[in-house]
Amino acid sequence: MSLIELTDHGLYCPQAELFIDPWKPVDKAIITHAHADHSRWGMKHYLAHHHSEKVMRLRLGSDISLETMEYGEIMDINGVKVSLHPAGHIPGSSQVKLSYKGKIVVISGDYKIEDDGLSKQFEPVKCHEFVSECTFGMPIYKWEPQAIVFASINAWWKQNTEQGRNSVIFSYSLGKSQRIINNLDASIGDIFAHGAIWNTNQALISNGVPIRDIPKVTAETPKSRFKGALIIAPPSAMGSAWMKKFAPFRTAVCSGWMNIRGAKKRSAADIGFVLSDHADWEGLITAIKSTEAEKVYLTHGSTAAFGRYLEEVEKIQAVALETLFEGEAADLADG
Structure with a gap:
């Protein structure tokens, strides 16, 4: 049977x-x-x-x-x-x-x-x-405990702000992005979400999932608000015209594939964090x-x-x- x-x-x-x-x-x-x-x-x-x-x-x-x-x-x-x-x-x-x-x-x-x-x-x-x-x-x-990974992400973000750069992290719109958002150190700066991620956040929040509610990047958001900020975006936004509003910035990709050196090079991001x-x-x-x-x-x-x-x-x-x-x-x- x-x-x-x-x-x-x-x-x-x-x-x-x-x-x-x-x-x-x-x-x-x-x-x-x-x-x-x-x-x-x-x-x-x-x-x-x-x-x-x-x-x-x-x-x-x-x-x-x-x-x-x-x-x-x-x-x-x-x-x-x-x-x-x-x-x-x-x-x-x-x-x-x-x-x-x-x-x-x-x-x-x-x-x-x-x-x-x-x-x-x-x-x-x-x-x-x-x-x-x-x-x-x-x-x-082999993954490190997420507390270690998020400590590295927050340290990277803080270093970027000290150098006068904004930070953009590319991650899955559903699951990984919310996991990152909940573990960012909001004392470093403001946190924003790409529209696709913001929409997903709202759907999950309305379903009772405990996610930090952060603002959406819109055409009306003043560029000055992004100073020292961290923006969460889907990988599809990488290299798009949408990114120009955050300049000067540094980029990161969060993925299990960042465990492989070649994947880090192919990602076109400044840094890769191993998070799966x-x-x-x-x-x-x-x-x-x-x-x-x-x-x-x-x-x-x-x-x-x-x-x-x-x-x-x-x-x-x-x-x-x-x-x-x-x-x-x-x-x-x-x-």
Whole structure:
């Protein structure tokens, strides 16, 4: 008996007749989180966590058919018990637990195990089969505690202000930007958001997510207000005419890919900070072992190498799934 199978529309649970994060239009879809590679337009009905609601409506349309659940709430669909559990990736990110006739499968979506103070921390869920990303599934990826990273970001910002320069940080509009905003030292200067990030902030705040409410950059904002300020912008704004209003400025990119020297050079920013909303090598192993799963399905990332490690070292059966999920692959564009 299989509770999940991979189809040309995405991961499918035949017993419940629903898809998890499908990439083509279907009748019923459970969405693990609101990033664009997991939450797509065109489904007849969506099911997601409460904190994903306003952002999904912002991105997919206010009139979508969307039902929400809280973590731990159980819904019976054709005899399959469905529940959502914290993934720690971004606000509202969820692992989907499917239970049917004694078998448990968990589809984790994207996740990280460090408590970021914004998302509900990753919760290990015991299961027989576990679907895991492995975006950063190689030993070279090892994250420092976020407190150290944010101390470096604040020190960089302060140094820029002392040199008479403004600061611009490029990061994902959903999840990472809010995480950065909440950890900036506001005593250094004012903080502003690009319109895309400000709109996302407002959607999350209206959903009860605790985010520092900062002003939006508008055409009417006097240039003098940006003196010594830090501006959060999506990577798509890099090199655009929109940036001219902040001159003179220094730029930074926040991404797990900044762990690689070549990626720092290709980013076109002045500096790169290693900050990811995905689990690093040790985080992936810790999360997978904590589920006690007998079989692990791997999506997007170093599936072959990570799968070999799981089978040869951890003695866990691993199967690679060819999905359309991108993880942090598009991190230097926008997500």
